Amino acid sequence: xxxxxxxxxxxxxxxxVLAAETRIAAAGAGSLRARDLAADxxxxxxxxxxxxxxxxxxxxxxxxxxxxxxxxQVEAAVAGAQDAPPVDRLIxxxxxxxxxASDNSRLWRALFDLELxxxxxxxxxxxxxxxxxxxxxxxxxxxxxxxxGAEDQALTVRALFSSVHGIVLLGLENRISGVPPAEIRRMIxxxxxxxx
Amino acid sequence: xxxxxxxxxxxxxxxxVLAAETRIAAAGAGSLRARDLAADxxxxxxxxxxxxxxxxxxxxxxxxxxxxxxxxQVEAAVAGAQDAPPVDRLIxxxxxxxxxASDNSRLWRALFDLELxxxxxxxxxxxxxxxxxxxxxxxxxxxxxxxxGAEDQALTVRALFSSVHGIVLLGLENRISGVPPAEIRRMIxxxxxxxx
Numbered sequence: 025x026x027x028x029x030x031x032x033x034x035x036x037x038x039x040x041v042l043a044a045e046t047r048i049a050a051a052g053a054g055s056l057r058a059r060d061l062a063a064d065x066x067x068x069x070x071x072x073x074x075x076x077x078x079x080x081x082x083x084x085x086x087x088x089x090x091x092x093x094x095x096x097q098v099e100a101a102v103a104g105a106q107d108a109p110p111v112d113r114l115i116x117x118x119x120x121x122x123x124x125a126s127d128n129s130r131l132w133r134a135l136f137d138l139e140l141x142x143x144x145x146x147x148x149x150x151x152x153x154x155x156x157x158x159x160x161x162x163x164x165x166x167x168x169x170x171x172x173g174a175e176d177q178a179l180t181v182r183a184l185f186s187s188v189h190g191i192v193l194l195g196l197e198n199r200i201s202g203v204p205p206a207e208i209r210r211m212i213x214x215x216x217x218x219x220x
Numbered sequence: 221x222x223x224x225x226x227x228x229x230x231x232x233x234x235x236x237v238l239a240a241e242t243r244i245a246a247a248g249a250g251s252l253r254a255r256d257l258a259a260d261x262x263x264x265x266x267x268x269x270x271x272x273x274x275x276x277x278x279x280x281x282x283x284x285x286x287x288x289x290x291x292x293q294v295e296a297a298v299a300g301a302q303d304a305p306p307v308d309r310l311i312x313x314x315x316x317x318x319x320x321a322s323d324n325s326r327l328w329r330a331l332f333d334l335e336l337x338x339x340x341x342x343x344x345x346x347x348x349x350x351x352x353x354x355x356x357x358x359x360x361x362x363x364x365x366x367x368x369g370a371e372d373q374a375l376t377v378r379a380l381f382s383s384v385h386g387i388v389l390l391g392l393e394n395r396i397s398g399v400p401p402a403e404i405r406r407m408i409x410x411x412x413x414x415x416x
Contacts, residue, residue: 136390169414176410183387183407190386191379197332211379214372218365218415 036075039065041085045131053083053134083134084147090131091153097124098160110164111216117160118188118212125192126205136193161185168219188212232271235261237281241327249279249330279330280343286327287349291356293320298356306360307412313356314384314408321388322401332389357381364415384408 026034043064047056056079062069076082101120105113125132161181165172169180195208222230239260243252252275258265272278297316301309321328357377361368365376391404 136393172410176406179403179407180410182390183411186386186390186407187383187411188386189390190382190384193389194332194378194382194385207375210372211375211382214368214376215379215383215415219411220414220416 033075036065036067036071037085039067040072040075040082041089044082045086045089048083048086048134049128049131052130053086053137056083084150086131087135088147088150088153090128090135091150091157093128094121094124094132094135095153095157095160098157102160110167111219113164114161114184114216114219115213118192118216119209121188122192122195122205122208122212125196129196158182158185184216187215191215229271232261232263232267233281235263236268236271236278237285240278241282241285244279244282244330245324245327248326249282249333252279280346282327283331284343284346284349286324286331287346287353289324290317290320290328290331291349291353294353294356306363307415309360310357310380310412310415311409314388314412315405317384318388318391318401318404318408321392325392354378354381380412383411387411 040061043061044056047060047064058069058072058079061079061082062072065072072079072082076085098117098120102113102117105116108116158181161184162177165177165180165184169177172180191208191211195205195211236257239257240252243256243260254265254268254275257275257278258268261268268275268278272281294313294316298309298313301312304312354377357380358373361373361376361380365373368376387404387407391401391407
């Protein structure tokens with residue numbers, strides 16, 4: 025059973041994560057300050073470092089929530105298209121990914137902008153959320169490329185996720201090759217519909 | 221004819237851009253400080269702002285050089301494969317892109333990390349360098365998808381560039397789905413070889 029002390033710590037962790045999520049959604053992960061979070065959560069700045077190792081750990085916790093919401097949105101989209109051909113299911117999931125990225129742009133960017141020194145520091149629950157997201161892509165890939173071995177299918181899953189991510193990333197940003205959302209959808213369809 | 225004053229300004233601009241390039245290559249664009257650049261170029265901090273509007277403008281000038289080097293490397297790679305089928309040429313160019321990104325990781329990241337308020341602020345020479353890079357992709361795309369109209373072909377060029385960019389970006393970074401370089405090559409081949 026959790027002690028009163030453990031319960032207070034868990035409550036503070038939750039408060040801090042929700043406060044960080046609101047701040048990241050509004051101004052990006054780069055804007056996060058311990059002082060602001062302490063004010064939001066009604067605690068002393070030092071108490072933050074009893075609840076979490078550092079601010080990065082709070083961003084990771086927010087990212088975990090974002091990943092699970094993203095996964096749920098992609099899953100819900102493809103659940104309505106289970107009888108569609110594999111390419112169509114990939115397109116449905118990619119459009120759900122685009123919509124999520126577009127509607128939650130700063131939280132979505134925080135998934136990729138957080139500097140991690142190496143893989144060893146990625147928590148297990150984080151890997152699990154990513155694996156869950158990839159698992160939805162694995163079905164259509166296995167149907168599309170039954171001749172591939174398990175290793176190539178796993179690489180194809182990552183490659184297709186990365187491809188759609190690249191189209192969404194550069195498409196949403198007005199820097200390099202930003203285009204209107206309808207054209208991002210068209211680009212996704214142009215690439216995926218030619219897979220065979 | 222350039223006045224002596226104009227010549228001095230051009231010389232200082234060049235010194236500052238080369239100094240910034242060295243610093244970005246070593247520590248990333250986020251590390252750039254006017255004070256350091258002034259020391260490198262042997263000028264006063266205030267003189268920087270006579271030569272350039274701001275530090276962003278210096279990063280843009282460095283990015284222009286990087287884009288041209290990247291374009292030249294991709295062009296050289298595909299020049300040796302002009303008789304190959306279109307998919308093979310796309311793969312050759314993508315591998316040249318991966319090699320460039322891998323060998324010049326911080327300069328390459330600076331191409332995409334620079335915050336631009338909107339498209340209006342992208343200089344014309346910058347757009348030209350990007351268009352030049354895209355033009356190499358346009359040939360194989362027109363051969364692969366002759367049935368597409370010019371508009372869809374242009375979107376396919378952007379979509380394929382963005383796809384390969386996504387695979388290289390997430391593959392090189394040890395955050396989300398980083399994999400060894402040989403696997404990045406394999407992922408590129410897996411996606412591009414199935415285009416038809």
